[in-house]
Amino acid sequence: MKYGSKYKNEEMLFELMRKEEEFIFKTNKKLKIWIDMYKTSVTSAVLNELINNLTNLDPYIEKLAFVGFSRINQWRFKRCVNKAGIKKPVSYFSDPEDAKTWLVYER
Numbered sequence: 001m002k003y004g005s006k007y008k009n010e011e012m013l014f015e016l017m018r019k020e021e022e023f024i025f026k027t028n029k030k031l032k033i034w035i036d037m038y039k040t041s042v043t044s045a046v047l048n049e050l051i052n053n054l055t056n057l058d059p060y061i062e063k064l065a066f067v068g069f070s071r072i073n074q075w076r077f078k079r080c081v082n083k084a085g086i087k088k089p090v091s092y093f094s095d096p097e098d099a100k101t102w103l104v105y106e107r
Contacts, residue, residue: 008041030062032103038068064090065099
């Protein structure tokens with residue numbers, strides 16, 4: 001999901017999240033999801049909406065890879081994930097290729 005380059009345009013980001021959610025619901029299968037957060041302002045509202053989005057999609061998520069979260073935003077997001085009870089494998093990357101490799105790697 002490309003949530004990057006939304007800067008401070010939360011309305012556009014939230015609309016994109018809704019569209020991605022609808023698309024994933026229609027696939028009706030477990031997915032390995034890469035989420036790009038480069039150049040998107042991660043406010044409390046964005047974190048809350050992202051957690052709501054992932055909670056709704058939980059039955060469809062196998063693994064999550066985030067690209068572009070700063071260290072502080074990783075920490076903030078991890079706290080929100082724990083509070084929400086999301087128990088999927090989640091990793092954070094600065095390089096999109098590393099994220100893709102991690103997603104397809106089978107243990």
